Amino acid sequence: MGSAAPHDRRPWLKPAVFTGALAPLAVIVAEAALGRLGANPIAEALNRLGLTALIFLVAALACTPLRTLFGWTWPIRLRRMLGLFGFFYALLHLSTYVGLDQAFDAHAIFADITKRRFIYIGFAAFVTLIPLAVTSTAASVRRLGFVRWKRLHRLAYVAAALGVIHFGLRVKKDLREPILYGVVLGALLLARVGVQLRTRWLKQT
């Protein structure tokens, strides 16, 4: 209170979200150790890790629209962490596929990635996330310049969209959940485009 730094009204926010974000992983590890992941534990872990990655990507993309729509600023402070958790879970998802599901069978994995739309779209989503994770630091924003950095990070929408398609291609028939994520993602994108168009229109008049 006596310090010169502006008082942080929510010092608990980031550590709390960080802790909560580890819950899906903690539950998977605990259930795997107890043999409670069901008859097909590898498929179960794969499904949950993949969906968790998608949830974090969508959550990261929700931060800016929440500010523009409701004037909330606190989600922006979480955006980088949410995005990095998306990358973290995507990495765990991919590692589970490569290591546990395919047992590092390079031939089978290569065939999967090149031949199967379902796999290569998922792989493309992951590859898209790599430059975003690498340039997630404040130093990168300075180095690239904010405008270029921002343009690069629009790829987050591409990655999330690829993630939704990958999810949709996995299910055999029941598309409700992938469609739901697609709709949320579309709404977030629409909110942004709407705000952009409005600002441009206001500038012109």
Add this chain to the structure above:
Amino acid sequence: MKPDLGQDPASSEITPENLYLRRREFIKNGLLFAATSAGVAGGLLWLLKGQRGGRGKPSGTAGTDRAGGPGGAIGAQTEPPALEFSTHSPVSTSETMTPLADVTSYNNFYEFGTEKGDPAANAGTLRPRPWTVAIEGEVKRPQVVDIDQLVRWSPLEERIYRMRCVEAWSMVIPWIGFPLRDLVARVEPTSKARYVAFTTLLDPVQMPGQRRAVLDWPYVEGLRLDEAMHPLALLAVGLYGKVLPNQNGAPLRLVTPWKYGFKGIKSIVKIRFTAAQPPTTWNLAAPDEYGFYANVNPAVDHPRWSQATERRIGDLRRRPTLPFNGYADQVAGLYSGMDLRRFF
């Protein structure tokens, strides 16, 4: 009367105001931290709930642990008769059997939900007794037969078969049943009969998954008559020595071990002999992904995933998938001269 408040505390014991406020803030922040992290964790786990197919109860069958569920008191129904059957069938595999808990908790039975754990959780509403099966179409002896009568048509035997799902996982299951060919012979198909069509029960009350049009209900499947006459084709009424659990297709299901699992239609109410090839549910839903024959074939991939390998439930490593699921010696002759890439 004035209450005795005791002596005033010494001034040295009074907490300075700024420390007092900081402590309050510390506690407040601690509580907010706990609440927020719990909220984030809870929200994430709730969103993941639909994906948690493995959380079905590890043992027991829907019929026993859901007594008194929405389907009414199951105990009040007539108990299915105990099964008597012969063992050591020459066609049984000696491979390690998949544990009963996995066989009864990891199911594709969309009539009770699309997640693997849904059938075990929801199939308590199915009433497998009393139950009748209509046998009709191109047969000399069409009839409607009670399940308990049908079970006695032929001696029951245990057949330990491999089961390969189109989703690239597999199990080894000790079925109890009798050869489909026994039923075919009994009802005497006419000379026009070339196919056998099967239909699952249509009842959204007993099968809540049918309230949504995920598939075109009721589920239908079919075999060519010579496939139905093959000695490996089994009508199953039990597994692991007991009557079929609801989630595994009680009271009567088809087992064709050389074909992908979805050919094994469950909870059969109708068997119809036809001259033309009957429609089949998954083929109608996605004709480029699921064929009428659906013979296990590692060389013909599903458009979205490879069929070259499979994970046997309980194994860490995948294993190569065998043509006709390892039953090629017995069944390949049924398809001689056919292009199995075209007729997948």
